[in-house]
Amino acid sequence: MTNEKTINLLKDMLDITLDLPLFYIEDIKNNLKEIEKYLPSLLTINKDYFNNFIDFIITTKEQNIYSITDSIFANYVVVCLDEINKNYILLGPYLLIADYKDLLSEYNQYDLTLDEINALKNYHKDLPILNKHKISNIVKIILKNIYTKNCKFKFIEKNNLFNLKSKESKTHRELISFIESDYLEKISATEYKLFFAIRQGDKLFASKCFDKLLPQTNINSNDFVNIRDYKNKLIYYNTLLKKAGELEGISTVHLQSLYNTNLDKIELSNDFNELYNLIFNMIVDYCDTISDHKLKYYSPLVKKAINHINLNLNNDLCVKDLADLFYVSPTYLARLFKKEVNSSIVEYINTQRIKQSTCLLKDRNLPIHQISQMVGISDYNYFSRLFKKYMNKTPSQYRKNNT
Structure with a gap:
């Protein structure tokens, strides 16, 4: 088996090309504190969730490739490199569901509030979307570089390690709450300017901010992966604008109606120019709504x-x-x-x-x-x-x- 330097090289390549995280976990039982530092925060925010995840990894066997779907629909791949020394690689998180509407149907199977669903959407929009065939090839390339001899590997799927429907565990709600509370802290400086401009009802400044965030594209509209990514960005900004309205005390019913209308328009369109223009209509609608509310008692x-x-x-x-x-x-x-x-x-x-x-x-x-x-x-x-x-x-x- 090759050394850690090769794994780090693969890690950098995956990060640059696919935005796909790869983690090398060495001597897992004696390094939990270190592992906790670099694993995705959603795996470590809840102690039971983290411990169960680690326990599962420890039970994995060599020459098996474990495909995991967690309680919030994110996917990981775990491969045990050395059962004796407890060394593993962890790939993910990523999404396997490329169609947004399919993901919505997944949400609707569980007892989630609207805010929780929106928080999940914000989290999922940042995950790379890959199909099973691509993941399989990625894992094979990784293992080919790690192992010096040919080995046969068996794929094993483990869906939903923690059941969202479980009444005994509130793990999923804690995870979703973490996503939601962390949401505004992670927005960029330009996004913060957009957020501020919307709260001020400043359509011109908001439009200028958005033009920097998502310039008009000439990407071929037939490219589904790219247009899906573009739609996801618009869904994100639709959520950001809605949050601005909430902080200005706008009626939740009115904001949700505006949000849903925009969401439907985003999903129905498959034209980049139409989607690009849609965001400016969204800016006008949210700014007007906020301005009307803030100024309605003034002469x-x-x-x-x-x-x-x-x-x-x-x-x-x-x-x-x-x-x-x-x-x-x-x-x-x-x-x-x-x-x-x-x-x-x-x-x-x-x-x-x-x-x-x-x-x-x-x-x-x-x-x-x-x-x-x-x-x-x-x-x-x-x-x-x-x-x-x-x-x-x-x-x-x-x-x-x-x-």
Whole structure:
């Protein structure tokens, strides 16, 4: 049998080409703490789940290839390399179900809430999708590089190691809860900007963010694997936009209806350009919904003022210019704004600028002085003082603690 260096080379190749994780587990019984560090977090978040998974691996025999489906529909392959020294390779997680609707039917077999189903969708969209034939070939290539002599291997399938229907175990719900709580922490800086823009009802900025995240593609629409991947990305952003609405206090019923409508449109389309345009319609719908909800108790004049402020935070803003824009006196606008919003116009502008800056600080590539200018504050020292006033820490401290 070959050495660990060969396995690491195979691991790197699979990671680069297929985004498929490969783990080499050595002396499993004496290295549980180390193993726990590098295994997928979903295998280690629940102690019973982790122990049962390890116990199963230990029972595997040489010259067998074990294909496992876990309690949340993810798949792994386990191969015992050395029964005496307890050395193994673990391949996965990945999905075997290429058709999204088939996966939905799998969800519906179990007693899951809508939030749990959405959390699973978010998790599954990041897993590589492979068929059994491809997995079989990958495993054969791995073993061919590991073993110096020809060996016959037997495939053994182990479906659903932990039953979702079991009333005695809540393991699956703990795993799904972990996915859901971890969801927003893992979004990229640009996704965070998109998330913030939607919460602000800023269609233009949200559209610019999305264009960076998912540029228009010229991939052949007949390529099902690529279009499935593209649809999965749109489903992810549909979920992200829905989450933005939830945090703004929008009715769950209304948001779910909007979410389902978008989901149906995504699944019905098999045209890249149509799907690309769909996201901008989604942005408009979610932004309008949030803006209407946030501003529904304000007078038309205050609504216009708030919208103008939120869309022009990077520009110079003052009460006089706002009043001139809407053909009213500065005193009247300031008094009405204070009465309805319970904040002065200047205070509201400052609050929104600091909110936007917290979003931009997530992007470590942006210098803080540039962020200051991007939110309409040309004086960096003033920006720092203002930021500390609202956030109780400097921009640098905030970035250090939150990125």
